[in-house]
Structure formats: C-alpha cells, structure tokens
Amino acid sequence: MSLIPPVAKKVPAERTHHGHTFVDDYEWLRDKDNAEVVAYLEAENAYTDEQTAALEPLREKIFQEIKSRTQETDMSVPTRMGKWWYYSRSVEGKSYTVQCRCPIAGEDDWTPPNLTPGVELAGEQILMDGNVEAEGHEFFSLGAFSISEDGTLLAYSVDIVGDERYTLRFKNLETGEMLADEIPDTAPGATWAIDHSHVFYMTVDDSWRPDTVWRHKLGTPQSQDVSVFHEPDERYWVSVGSTRSEKYLMIWVGSKVTSEGWMLESANPEGDFRVIIPRREGVEYGAEHAVIGGEDRFLILHNDVVDGVKAENFVLVEAPVSDPTNMTTLIEHSADVRLEEAEAFAGHLVLSYRREALTRVAVWPLTDDGYGERHEIDFDEELFSIGMGSNPEWAQPTIRLGFTSFITPGQVYDYYVASGELALRKSQPVLGDFDASNYEQRRDWAVADDGTRIPLSIVRRVGAPEGPAPLLLYGYGSYEASIDPSFSVARLSLLDRGVVFVVAHVRGGGEMGRHWYENGKTLTKKNTFTDFVSCAKHLIDTGVTAADRMVADGGSAGGLLMGAVANLAPELFAGILANVPFVDPLTSILDPSLPLTVIEWDEWGDPLHNKDVYDYMRSYSPYENVEAKDYPAILAITSINDTRVLYVEPAKWVAKLRATKTGDAPLLLKTEMSAGHGGVSGRYEKWKEVAFEFAWVLDTVGAN
Structure with missing residues (x-):
C-alpha cells in the first residue's frame, strides 16, 4: 500500500517583534526529545524511502561507479x-x-x-x-590531530555523536601507550607549546561558540587546567594556534567584521598572552611571524583605512614584534586583487590571493637586504584552484602546493624555491577509463538585475548533444566563501549521463573580492538570490538548458539560497536539492540562546534590535514566504544532531510547504538520525548519500 504524505499537526505559536506578529504552526517540531516529533521525522523518512524506492538500482549503480573509480587503498x-x-x-x-x-x-x-x-x-x-x-559507533569524526614539536606526543580528539563536542586524548608515540589525561567536551583543535608538556585547547559555551582557551599540563588532572583567555562577547569566536616558526603561541578572536590577536612566547607557556593590536570595530587583521634582516617581525594583513580609504581587499605590512603598530607597507591595496594570506618561511614568504575569481600563489624570497623579486606560480588552465598544502617546517627548501580544476584530478606539487622547479608528487588516481580530455570547463557571465556581471563556471562532457541539456546549478553565496574549481570523482556519474554542472558565483561569496561579499550580506542579501535567478535565466536564454531540465543545488547557507529561489522563481527549475538548509533564518537569528546566533548578526543583521533588519529578513525568509503556488520537486536533507543549522528548520519548511503549496511535484524530507552538519560519516556512507542525491537529480531532469 502506498504511503500518503505525512501531515504535521498545526500548533499555532505567536512570535511578536517590532509590532509584527507571526503565527508559527510548526515550531513544536523543535523538541527532538518529543516522541511525536521523532515519529513525524521517521514518517517523512519512510515516505521518502517509498517515493524513491524505484531509484534503488540507479543509486546502486552510481555508488558502484564512484567505488570503481576510486583507488580505495591509497x-x-x-x-x-x-x-x-x-x-x-x-x-x-x-x-x-x-x-x-x-x-x-x-x-x-x-x-x-x-x-x-x-x-x-x-x-x-x-x-x-x-x-x-x-x-x-554509528558516527565518527576526528577533530584535533596535533604532534608535539619533538615528535614524541600526539594530541587528538574525537566526536562520536555529530554535535561537534570532542574528547581530547594523548598518546606517547615512543611507547605507543595512551596517557591517562582525557578532556571531554572540547572544541576541535589542540596546540602544543614548544616544551612538549603543555597543550592549549578550547571549550565552547552553551551556544556552541568557542569562547575559552585552556592550558593543560600533561600528567595533571583537568581540574587543574588554567583558563588563559575568555571572550565574553557573544559576537566573537576564539581560536588558538602557533606561528609557522613555532616561536609564538597565538590566540585569535574574531567576529565577522572584527579581529584581534594575542601572543605568547611558546618557550614560556605559563606566561601571560599580550595583545598584538587592540580590536577596533570593523577592522580585521592577521599576523604571521617572520625573521627579516635578522629581526623578529610580524607580517600583518589588515583592512583598516589607508590614506583615507578603506582597504577592503586588505594590504600587507610589516612591523617589529616589539611594536606591531609601527607598520611599513609592503603591498598596497588593490581593487582587483584580494589578499588572503601571507605565510613566512626561514628564507621566503608565500602570498595567497585572488584575482579574476581565481586563487593565486606567489613566492617572495627574503634576502639579507629584505625582499627579493616576487614570482607568481602559473598554471595553463582557464579555471583552476591552487593553494598551500602542508608545510610544517620553518626552514624547508620546498613549498608543498595543491592544484586542481573541474576536469583535473587533484595534484600535489613540491616547488623548489631556489630553482623554480615544480615537482609533481602525486596526481589523484581515477580508475577505469577516465580521460580528462573527455571533459571541458569554461567561464561564462550572466548579468544581474542591477547590471552586475556574475561569473559562471560551466563543466560538461565533450561531445554532449548541443541544445537544452539536463543541468545541475550549484550556489552558496555567504560568509565570503568562494566556490573554487575542484575535481569530483562522483560528479563524473552526472557528466557521463549528459548533465551539465554549473557553479553560480553569486554575491555574498568572495570570488570577486571583498566588495562581492559586502554586496550580498545584511541589507543587500537579496542580491544573492536574484543573482542566482539571473544565472538560471541566462542558462535558459542561451540554450544551455531549459527550465524543465534544471535542478538547483545548495547546502547550509546555500540552502537558504535554495529556499529563497524556490519562492522567487519556482518556474525556472524542475527540482531543488537543499542540504541542511538554513530556511527559517529569522526565527533563528531572533533567538540569542540558539547556537551561533549572536555572532551571525554581523552576517545577516540584528533583527532582534533593528526593525529594518527584521522587515528585510522577513521579506526573504523561505519559511515565512511559502505561498499557495506550484513549486518544483524538492528534496531536503538534514541531520538530527546538527548544531549549526538545526533539523527543525527544514522540518518546519517541508511541513508548511506540504500544507500550502499547489501542484503535484514531489516533496521529500530525509533526516539522518545519527549525524551532524556534515552529514553521515565514513566514506562508503558518504558515497551512498551522494548516490541517493544524484539518482534523485537524474530522475528529476529525466536523464536516468
């Protein structure tokens, strides 16, 4: 007997802010300890299982394709x-x-x-x-994995639930024995002092915000651990690490728009951290230790005002460690180049930056007099991604780099600084009949409503029939995160079936520099959504695809994008795939007690205290703008232990859609009952999850 779609009961709850009252019929689904809530989620899972049962052979085929192309022993x-x-x-x-x-x-x-x-x-x-x-354990995630400088001790942490609270343990690598020290409920990460007997770790507050750095001395009980730094301001996250030289321990405090660093000589782990540059609202900076001309210096990237102009894409300066405010400019601000990182080695610097929506890396030798000639490492592909790999040694003569593109499997290189030689150490193996020349990638540009040109990355199999093709359009567009070119073994299963894969690099991301982000956040957030719609229209207007052959895809904050475009332009898509989607943003951002809310006010605005922000968020919130109209097919996937985007958001969204929308397009909710924000754990389970999603996509666009 065919299951009927689950229908969640309505329990009206009023939420009133700034003179406006919203009646929320499904807020009761927030209580995951309520047996009725669990029963509803399980009913949705059973319905999804039944509605997708016919796709099981395709799912299994895709899973086997991924498996057969992957060198499992590697x-x-x-x-x-x-x-x-x-x-x-x-x-x-x-x-x-x-x-x-x-x-x-x-x-x-x-x-x-x-x-x-x-x-x-x-x-x-x-x-x-x-x-x-x-x-x-049904779930496993590794958090910290940190080796002491002398190589004798390992600190590592594990999460076996998915809630991102880890247990920190220690191992003697000379004897293989586990130490008695064990510290529960930590944030991921651990940093050794250079004396190999002190380790620094973090804990989180009730909102899952890393707020406190602790010092632990091996062989002592946790009760004797010392809180060396606490950040009471809920807008700021705390992290701890060390400079590449390992001379200084570093604590970083950051909101979305402001940062502050604290330093301590690693040889004096029981000393007091001191501030590098005191925080000022709206100023971000990072500092890395370098030895230049025999002196300890800080390389500082910052976006403060320079000559009366805000350096939004950052400048690079140097300053004495003894006086970090005494700055000398090394690289001035550019509207076309977004400086992202400066890393120091004993004899050179490595600069990472972004130009024309692509990542770049340059090597800058250090000389007795200061600085030599910078050299950008170049690769001959239209679209690519390059970045620093693991480079733990201060005096190493090589730089480990990673390179990939949409059609080039990941490659690992060692760059020899003295000679400029680029030595390929490994290319990601892809088994079977894979040939990169069978695939092509190219850049295209859509035009937004306000005339802004939006970059698109288009990937397809060579020789695929011209004309409207099945297409998967991916987008994110938040937190200045850039969706850079990367290779995917799993994606081949789509490309080989004629599906075109496209990334819409919408505003709110960081592909085109800091201004790209600033024009897609807070009171300009709607640009993210309308950019995506413009990209979809462009792909249809240029004949790449058709509305009945296109699926939109996004997760987390990209899931907010999916929910928004479902309301804005449902007619442009055959389906929408939303992973752990942030589709009830106003409810979450109004509640400071929820995980991550207060720190998110710099990203979305503060609707609790600002009526303009409240009204603006209310105008685009996917959940609050569901209407009685035809929506495309929707598959929403969430995890019950997710602490970043709570499962209740997609659960409420699907419940309201089911009660409100018209038409007969399928609406499915799949809840992982033992996972977190990143979904299931273990590579085989992840491959099965990808196969589940891809089978649904192929069926939705008629390409299976």
Missing part, C-alpha cells in the same frame, strides 16, 4: 616534520583513514618516499587508526 603524499615523514593511508573496505609516519633518511632528505599504496614504508608507525576509534 595514501597521501608524506609531509616532513622534524625527523619523520607523516602521511595517511586508506584501505579498501575500511571507512576511515589510518594516520602513519616513517623516519627520514637524513637531515637533507626533502624528497618524499615513493608511494606504493598498500605497502608499508620502512620503519612505518601507525599513530592512529580511525577505523579502530570508530568501532561500535
């Missing part, structure tokens, strides 16, 4: 740290990686050992086996 390129090469292994049939190391051959050994998946390297030690740690 290893990462070893990275040198101290007297060891560190790397991870994956093993066929195992869901999680194994962390290993082997000794270097000598002090001048900078060439990684040969990679032979499945074959042990001489002197190999297993540091941690994720499969062993995950035994008996």
